[in-house]
Amino acid sequence: DTGVSQDPRHKITKRGQNVTFRCDPISEHNRLYWYRQTLGQGPEFLTYFQNEAQLEKSRLLSDRFSAERPKGSFSTLEIQRTEQGDSAMYLCASSLRVKRGFTEAFFGQGTRLTVV
Amino acid sequence: DAKTTQPNSMESNEEEPVHLPCNHSTISGTDYIHWYRQLPSQGPEYVIHGLTSNVNNRMASLAIAEDRKSSTLILHRATLRDAAVYYCILRDLRGNQFYFGTGTSLTVIP
Numbered sequence: 001d002t003g004v005s006q007d008p009r010h011k012i013t014k015r016g017q018n019v020t021f022r023c024d025p026i027s028e029h030n031r032l033y034w035y036r037q038t039l040g041q042g043p044e045f046l047t048y049f050q051n052e053a054q055l056e057k058s059r060l061l062s063d064r065f066s067a068e069r070p071k072g073s074f075s076t077l078e079i080q081r082t083e084q085g086d087s088a089m090y091l092c093a094s095s096l097r098v099k100r101g102f103t104e105a106f107f108g109q110g111t112r113l114t115v116v
Numbered sequence: 117d118a119k120t121t122q123p124n125s126m127e128s129n130e131e132e133p134v135h136l137p138c139n140h141s142t143i144s145g146t147d148y149i150h151w152y153r154q155l156p157s158q159g160p161e162y163v164i165h166g167l168t169s170n171v172n173n174r175m176a177s178l179a180i181a182e183d184r185k186s187s188t189l190i191l192h193r194a195t196l197r198d199a200a201v202y203y204c205i206l207r208d209l210r211g212n213q214f215y216f217g218t219g220t221s222l223t224v225i226p
Contacts, residue, residue: 102211
Protein backbone atom coordinates (compact mmCIF):
# COMPACT_ATOMS: atom_id res chain seq x y z
CA ASP A 1 0.00 0.00 0.00
CA THR A 2 1.61 3.20 -1.13
CA GLY A 3 -0.38 5.76 0.75
CA VAL A 4 -3.54 7.81 0.53
CA SER A 5 -4.83 8.06 -3.00
CA GLN A 6 -7.13 10.79 -4.30
CA ASP A 7 -8.94 10.91 -7.59
CA PRO A 8 -9.06 12.94 -9.72
CA ARG A 9 -5.97 15.08 -9.18
CA HIS A 10 -7.49 17.97 -11.07
CA LYS A 11 -11.08 18.87 -11.89
CA ILE A 12 -12.40 21.82 -13.86
CA THR A 13 -16.13 22.30 -13.77
CA LYS A 14 -18.68 24.90 -14.71
CA ARG A 15 -20.49 26.79 -12.02
CA GLY A 16 -23.67 24.99 -11.03
CA GLN A 17 -22.43 21.50 -11.86
CA ASN A 18 -22.01 18.73 -9.32
CA VAL A 19 -18.63 17.14 -8.66
CA THR A 20 -17.53 14.09 -6.70
CA PHE A 21 -14.07 13.31 -5.39
CA ARG A 22 -12.78 9.98 -4.16
CA CYS A 23 -10.28 9.19 -1.44
CA ASP A 24 -8.74 5.78 -0.82
CA PRO A 25 -7.06 5.77 2.58
CA ILE A 26 -4.24 3.53 3.66
CA SER A 27 -5.59 0.04 4.17
CA GLU A 28 -7.06 -0.58 7.65
CA HIS A 29 -6.88 3.06 8.67
CA ASN A 30 -9.99 3.75 10.76
CA ARG A 31 -9.97 7.51 10.67
CA LEU A 32 -10.45 9.48 7.48
CA TYR A 33 -10.38 13.27 7.29
CA TRP A 34 -11.30 15.78 4.63
CA TYR A 35 -9.74 19.23 4.42
CA ARG A 36 -9.99 22.13 2.02
CA GLN A 37 -7.11 24.45 1.22
CA THR A 38 -7.18 27.74 -0.65
CA LEU A 39 -4.12 29.55 -1.94
CA GLY A 40 -1.86 30.87 0.80
CA GLN A 41 -3.89 29.35 3.62
CA GLY A 42 -3.46 26.30 5.77
CA PRO A 43 -5.81 23.35 5.28
CA GLU A 44 -9.28 23.86 6.79
CA PHE A 45 -11.03 20.96 8.46
CA LEU A 46 -14.25 19.82 6.76
CA THR A 47 -15.27 16.47 8.24
CA TYR A 48 -13.98 13.15 9.49
CA PHE A 49 -15.02 9.53 9.81
CA GLN A 50 -14.40 6.69 12.19
CA ASN A 51 -14.88 3.69 9.92
CA GLU A 52 -18.22 4.42 8.20
CA ALA A 53 -19.53 6.81 10.85
CA GLN A 54 -19.22 10.52 10.17
CA LEU A 55 -18.21 11.96 13.53
CA GLU A 56 -18.04 15.68 12.94
CA LYS A 57 -18.75 18.24 10.26
CA SER A 58 -17.31 21.72 10.16
CA ARG A 59 -19.64 24.68 9.76
CA LEU A 60 -17.72 25.25 6.52
CA LEU A 61 -19.50 22.21 5.16
CA SER A 62 -22.68 23.77 3.79
CA ASP A 63 -25.66 21.71 2.73
CA ARG A 64 -24.22 21.58 -0.79
CA PHE A 65 -21.44 19.36 0.51
CA SER A 66 -21.87 15.73 1.46
CA ALA A 67 -19.33 13.11 2.39
CA GLU A 68 -19.71 9.38 2.74
CA ARG A 69 -17.63 6.41 3.67
CA PRO A 70 -20.08 3.60 2.98
CA LYS A 71 -18.05 0.54 3.91
CA GLY A 72 -15.47 2.15 6.09
CA SER A 73 -12.88 2.04 3.34
CA PHE A 74 -12.88 4.67 0.55
CA SER A 75 -14.70 7.95 0.95
CA THR A 76 -16.39 10.36 -1.44
CA LEU A 77 -16.92 14.08 -1.14
CA GLU A 78 -19.65 15.55 -3.32
CA ILE A 79 -20.26 19.21 -3.98
CA GLN A 80 -23.60 20.10 -5.52
CA ARG A 81 -24.28 23.28 -7.50
CA THR A 82 -20.65 24.34 -7.41
CA GLU A 83 -19.77 27.99 -6.91
CA GLN A 84 -16.58 29.81 -7.78
CA GLY A 85 -15.78 30.04 -4.07
CA ASP A 86 -15.52 26.25 -4.00
CA SER A 87 -12.33 26.43 -6.04
CA ALA A 88 -9.67 24.96 -3.79
CA MET A 89 -7.50 21.94 -3.12
CA TYR A 90 -9.43 19.18 -1.37
CA LEU A 91 -7.22 17.02 0.81
CA CYS A 92 -7.90 13.64 2.33
CA ALA A 93 -5.96 12.09 5.20
CA SER A 94 -6.14 8.87 7.18
CA SER A 95 -4.78 7.53 10.42
CA LEU A 96 -4.77 4.23 12.26
CA ARG A 97 -5.90 3.47 15.76
CA VAL A 98 -3.07 2.00 17.79
CA LYS A 99 -2.70 0.99 21.39
CA ARG A 100 -2.05 4.50 22.73
CA GLY A 101 -4.23 6.51 20.41
CA PHE A 102 -3.80 7.19 16.72
CA THR A 103 -0.87 7.33 14.35
CA GLU A 104 0.05 10.50 12.58
CA ALA A 105 -2.20 11.47 9.71
CA PHE A 106 -1.12 10.57 6.20
CA PHE A 107 -2.31 12.94 3.50
CA GLY A 108 -3.05 12.36 -0.13
CA GLN A 109 -1.85 14.70 -2.85
CA GLY A 110 -5.23 16.34 -3.07
CA THR A 111 -7.79 17.12 -5.75
CA ARG A 112 -7.55 20.61 -7.18
CA LEU A 113 -10.98 21.94 -8.10
CA THR A 114 -11.43 24.91 -10.39
CA VAL A 115 -14.93 26.26 -10.88
CA VAL A 116 -15.30 28.46 -13.96
CA ASP B 117 -9.87 27.12 15.60
CA ALA B 118 -6.10 26.78 15.25
CA LYS B 119 -4.52 26.68 18.67
CA THR B 120 -0.97 27.49 17.59
CA THR B 121 0.84 30.60 16.39
CA GLN B 122 3.88 30.64 14.15
CA PRO B 123 5.86 33.29 12.28
CA ASN B 124 4.62 33.72 8.73
CA SER B 125 8.01 33.23 7.13
CA MET B 126 11.64 32.47 7.83
CA GLU B 127 14.82 32.22 5.82
CA SER B 128 17.85 30.03 6.22
CA ASN B 129 21.07 29.49 4.39
CA GLU B 130 21.65 26.08 2.92
CA GLU B 131 23.43 23.62 5.21
CA GLU B 132 22.80 25.75 8.29
CA PRO B 133 20.49 24.78 11.16
CA VAL B 134 16.96 26.15 11.24
CA HIS B 135 14.85 26.68 14.33
CA LEU B 136 11.14 27.04 13.64
CA PRO B 137 9.19 28.26 16.69
CA CYS B 138 5.59 27.59 17.64
CA ASN B 139 3.49 28.92 20.50
CA HIS B 140 0.62 26.89 21.93
CA SER B 141 -0.21 28.52 25.21
CA THR B 142 -3.63 26.83 25.56
CA ILE B 143 -2.31 23.30 25.12
CA SER B 144 -4.07 20.67 27.23
CA GLY B 145 -2.49 17.73 29.00
CA THR B 146 -3.65 15.25 26.37
CA ASP B 147 -2.47 17.24 23.34
CA TYR B 148 0.48 16.01 21.35
CA ILE B 149 2.50 18.56 19.37
CA HIS B 150 2.71 17.52 15.74
CA TRP B 151 4.66 19.10 12.92
CA TYR B 152 3.82 18.71 9.27
CA ARG B 153 5.31 20.30 6.22
CA GLN B 154 3.83 20.97 2.82
CA LEU B 155 5.83 21.26 -0.36
CA PRO B 156 4.29 23.15 -3.28
CA SER B 157 1.40 21.31 -4.94
CA GLN B 158 1.56 18.41 -2.48
CA GLY B 159 -0.39 17.30 0.56
CA PRO B 160 1.04 17.88 4.02
CA GLU B 161 3.71 15.43 5.14
CA TYR B 162 4.28 14.32 8.73
CA VAL B 163 7.59 15.43 10.21
CA ILE B 164 7.64 14.67 13.93
CA HIS B 165 5.55 14.74 17.09
CA GLY B 166 6.03 14.76 20.84
CA LEU B 167 4.26 15.10 24.16
CA THR B 168 6.71 16.32 26.78
CA SER B 169 10.21 15.13 26.02
CA ASN B 170 12.39 16.27 23.17
CA VAL B 171 12.24 13.97 20.17
CA ASN B 172 14.57 13.16 17.30
CA ASN B 173 14.00 11.36 14.04
CA ARG B 174 15.73 11.18 10.70
CA MET B 175 14.03 14.34 9.48
CA ALA B 176 14.24 16.70 12.42
CA SER B 177 14.32 17.30 16.16
CA LEU B 178 11.53 18.66 18.31
CA ALA B 179 12.34 20.65 21.40
CA ILE B 180 9.41 21.14 23.80
CA ALA B 181 9.44 23.76 26.52
CA GLU B 182 9.10 22.54 30.06
CA ASP B 183 5.67 24.19 30.46
CA ARG B 184 4.69 22.82 27.00
CA LYS B 185 3.45 26.22 25.90
CA SER B 186 5.93 26.42 23.08
CA SER B 187 8.04 24.16 20.92
CA THR B 188 10.73 24.41 18.28
CA LEU B 189 11.26 22.29 15.22
CA ILE B 190 14.94 21.98 14.43
CA LEU B 191 16.28 21.10 11.01
CA HIS B 192 19.93 20.40 11.60
CA ARG B 193 21.18 21.19 8.12
CA ALA B 194 18.74 22.88 5.81
CA THR B 195 18.72 21.73 2.20
CA LEU B 196 16.91 23.24 -0.75
CA ARG B 197 14.41 20.38 -0.51
CA ASP B 198 13.41 21.59 2.96
CA ALA B 199 11.83 24.71 1.48
CA ALA B 200 8.18 24.29 2.42
CA VAL B 201 5.42 25.55 4.68
CA TYR B 202 5.79 24.08 8.16
CA TYR B 203 2.72 23.62 10.33
CA CYS B 204 2.64 23.12 14.07
CA ILE B 205 -0.56 21.35 15.18
CA LEU B 206 -2.02 20.10 18.43
CA ARG B 207 -3.56 16.67 18.22
CA ASP B 208 -5.09 14.63 21.03
CA LEU B 209 -4.92 10.90 21.67
CA ARG B 210 -8.48 10.38 20.52
CA GLY B 211 -7.61 11.15 16.91
CA ASN B 212 -10.21 13.87 16.64
CA GLN B 213 -10.11 16.60 14.03
CA PHE B 214 -7.09 18.85 14.13
CA TYR B 215 -6.64 22.38 12.91
CA PHE B 216 -3.91 24.00 10.86
CA GLY B 217 -2.86 27.60 11.21
CA THR B 218 -1.17 29.48 8.39
CA GLY B 219 2.21 27.89 9.13
CA THR B 220 5.73 29.18 8.54
CA SER B 221 6.98 29.42 4.98
CA LEU B 222 10.65 28.45 5.02
CA THR B 223 12.93 29.75 2.30
CA VAL B 224 16.32 28.09 1.95
CA ILE B 225 18.96 30.25 0.32
CA PRO B 226 21.66 28.46 -1.68
